[in-house]
Amino acid sequence: MPTTATVMNKPYVLTETRKLTPTITAYTFKAQDGTSIDFTPGMFAMLTYKDSNINISRAFSIANAPPSDSLEFVIALVHGAFTSKLENAKVGDTYYISAPYGQFKFESSADEKILFFAGGTGIAPFLSMLRSIRAKKINMDCRMMYSVKYPDEIAENEELNQMEIDMNLKTFITVTRPKPEDNWKGDTGHVDAAMIQKDVPDFKDRVSYICGPPAFVKAVKDDLVSLGVPEKNIKAEMWG
Ligand SMILES: Cc1cc2nc3c(=O)[nH]c(=O)nc-3n(C[C@H](O)[C@H](O)[C@H](O)COP(=O)(O)OP(=O)(O)OC[C@H]3O[C@@H](n4cnc5c(N)ncnc54)[C@H](O)[C@@H]3O)c2cc1C
Incomplete structure (x- = not known):
């Protein structure tokens, strides 16, 4: 066919x-x-x-x-x-x-450094992008900040961990509503300017892609702009 x-x-x-x-x-x-x-x-x-x-x-x-x-x-x-x-x-x-x-297309070249921001099921287009980079064996420098409400809401966690071994990817997960019994050791709370600077200090050298609910996309985009990232280096997809 x-x-x-x-x-x-x-x-x-x-x-x-x-x-x-x-x-x-x-x-x-x-x-x-x-x-x-x-x-x-x-x-x-x-x-x-x-x-x-x-x-x-x-x-x-x-x-x-x-x-x-x-x-x-x-x-x-x-x-x-x-x-x-x-x-x-x-x-x-x-x-x-x-x-x-849609216009939220991953068209970056291999020499660009990438920063993905996923809010909840906003991980979906980034799975496509990462799976495509992996399938093409492109050595692309990717970082991802992934926000979930609870630790058990991390989608494809095993695959993301394996991608960190197979590819030039590092994922920073933040849990916005951790419970004491979760014993979560990573970031907590919403993605904000301080978290971006801490986890991905070279964020200004990267092309950013943001996807998730409107409040998430707006907050992350505002943070990036307030940190001096030019709007031309920010691509966003809003749901809802
Ligand atoms: C470009 C784009 C891409 C998208 N990609 C994805 C994706 O990859 N994955 C994904 O999950 N979504 C995605 N969405 C969102 C998706 O299109 C739908 O809006 C979503 O699945 C809800 O549709 P629905 O018909 O089930 O809810 P609707 O009936 O349209 O209701 C809207 C909202 O009301 C609430 N609601 C409605 N009825 C109930 C009820 N009975 N009980 C509780 N709450 C209720 C829900 O919170 C729901 O989100 C995307 C949206 C866009 C615009």
Whole structure:
């Protein structure tokens, strides 16, 4: 089957679900006709659920590396209109996908130093970017600050640890709502200017990519600007 640049409302079959955290599940869909799709890491797809009563679409960042005949999504199950359908989804179910979309594209060259900021499921596009860098064996200098509410909400923790061995990546995780029994030894609280300066002192030499809920994206972007990072070196994707 050929690799195509875009798909419009094409049937995709759910081939795998993996529970990553208590609230986040990874869903993998494969094109019914086997078409591979090419996309730039960071882009998103529109997923549509249809039955005789409803037709509902939502945007989700693609989490796997291109090109692929499968698309993986890392989704927080928030019991909303779309995610409550996914909560009951079974392998073999058909959803409809249009893709790829968006301007949050990872187009940095190998000589650029990178700094990712992920808030919660905002990790999804960075998984695609990191998996793509790993697959292409590019020796890119990457740092990532990843904010989660609880330690058990870190998605793909094992893979991220393995990436630190396989690639030039260092991830700094901050837990915003640690409980004493978590015994969490890393950063705590929201990402702020002091945390950025402490964890990634050469942040001004890096191209920054930020993804997550609007409050997270705005706060991190404001911090970077207040620390003197030019806006042209900041790329952001806001959900919601
Ligand atoms: C470009 C882009 C990329 C995105 N990528 C991702 C991604 O990779 N992963 C991801 O998880 N999300 C992603 N999103 C968000 C996603 O598109 C949806 O907005 C999200 O999944 C919620 O959709 P929903 O239909 O389930 O909730 P909606 O019905 O639209 O409800 C919106 C919000 O209301 C609350 N809510 C609604 N109903 C209930 C209820 N019954 N109980 C409790 N709370 C409720 C939830 O907090 C929910 O978030 C992305 C959004 C954009 C714009």
